[in-house]
Amino acid sequence: MNKAIFLFTMKRYLHWVNLLVGGVALTISVLLWGLALCVDSAVTKELVRSCLFGPMVAIVVSYTVISPQVANSQRRKDGEYLSLIFSRPISRWSYVVTKWLTGSVFVLAIMALQTTLSLAAAYILSVMWRGHPQNIVDGYAITDAILNAFGVTALVVFIASMPQRIAVFVFILYAYAVLFLTLLVGTASFVSLSLDHVSKTVTAFGQMLYSIFIVGMDSYHVINASDFPVASAVIYLSNIALYLTLATLIMSYREFFYAND
């Protein structure tokens, strides 16, 4: 991991454009989730949980701050010019890992901030209604947040290493899929773990291909399953290693194109 890239990336996250856009999005989502947490219903509770700790926040936040399409443009005066960075003795691998770790830390910080503010909003609103805000923070939620932050950020690092046109297309496709699965409360986690048990009805080859695109893991399933779902844990770790390796390879082969960023 490269300390200079870590600090530079962190500094870029606090750019006024990011702060402004992020602040508005955060305010809207905090009010929305705060309101939803006041409703005494399992669906709203799981929806908020899915939105706060699921892959949606991770994919949107990490893509916004990592991708060269958004963050490294020359339109920004503090642009991160890859051609300049890689004229130094910094390895592509180090750059990729640093971006992954910085992105994950930033995503976790945003998740923590959003959750704290949403709970505060829910408590204030519930005092008015004399109700009880639903509690969504537990060990499973914290574990899921960490797993999703690291898994999804690795995917985003991989997407961001692709040529711009392909990257935007893949990102939009993923963002839609994640949004769809997040809104189908609880289904995202169910899809990721159905592999182990329904395997008899699906071919192994189909599962192999399908599992490449699964980036999250649901700790509740893993801990409460009657037998430990080995495949899900292996798939999760394997995907992170795969995404980071592919990102390094792509960046290495694309070094002559950075000047066009």
Place this chain on the structure above:
Amino acid sequence: MLTIERGRTNVVPPVLLTVCVVLLFMRGVSIFYATFYHKAPERIVAWQQPKALDKSRRDLLSRPSLYFFCDNSNQFNSIMTQLYDNMLFQNREIVSMINESVVPIRVVLNGEKSDALAKSLKNSLRVTNTPSACLALPNGAYVESTAWQSDRMFVAFLHDAMEHSVRTAGFEAMRNTDWDTACKAFQLDFENKPSDELVDYYGTMYWSIALRHNHNEARAREVLQDALKRNTKAIYFDKDDRWPEPCVHFLLGEISWDELKKRASEYKKKHKYQAETAQYVYAANLLLEGKTEQAKKELREVAENKDTRYYYSGKFARAELRGLGETYPKEEEDNDTESYD
């Protein structure tokens, strides 16, 4: 052709490549094993065979039944049933909740060829899609159902349904004019809720009526006063949400019948049920004051109102009249498992 030379900054670390390849291999092995060699775990929920619903049962506070309806008539439904069996019913938290709190009953449907008992249970519990789970009281009264396949949502459903089953038991006991069970059920429902949570006016109102039938006037007043005290600071954005607060005031003797009628007519949804609820409360109050003839007249009006046949006010009115020796056939409403406040 572009090549990457060893030692340059664009080299991919051999360790990373090795880890990536090893993990990909392990992924392949685990999926291959799960596909061809992994045996699905044994069913750990002790499912029972279905029996016909016994509507005469009065032990409404004993374990409710969890009916799991599955249909093996087509491939899609079979896969969905496997999902329930291999995921939901293998989740240790769900299994322990089911085994400790409910009587699990598995009803296997086979499309149009389903047997008569399965069909009858499906109709009685209003099952529209399979696989799905439905919680019902020991007498078959419907409580709640779900077709959600996420285990966390299923846990939430079970918690919610178990809570509702107590309240539903209270309402069902009122339909049987079993005031003892009704008082116990409403008391339990009240105790299950946090002390600073809003109180359900319907449950409290019917609880106070059951308490008065049990000659416990002081406690009946106490529960009504407590409900008003706890709900008084709440903010209602929809005025209709305050209903049936005026009925509580009436039962406490704070407003007259004319005033209650006037207040009931102020609500938007008055034509649906407010007027009938108010009239039932008025009639029940008359009955408890010993004005039986006048009470019968009012109860008959509520009982015979076709618009509110399935509302609790109508059902309770018919139950009270049956208790007073009048004949009101129960069969029609028993076929309908749904009830409204």
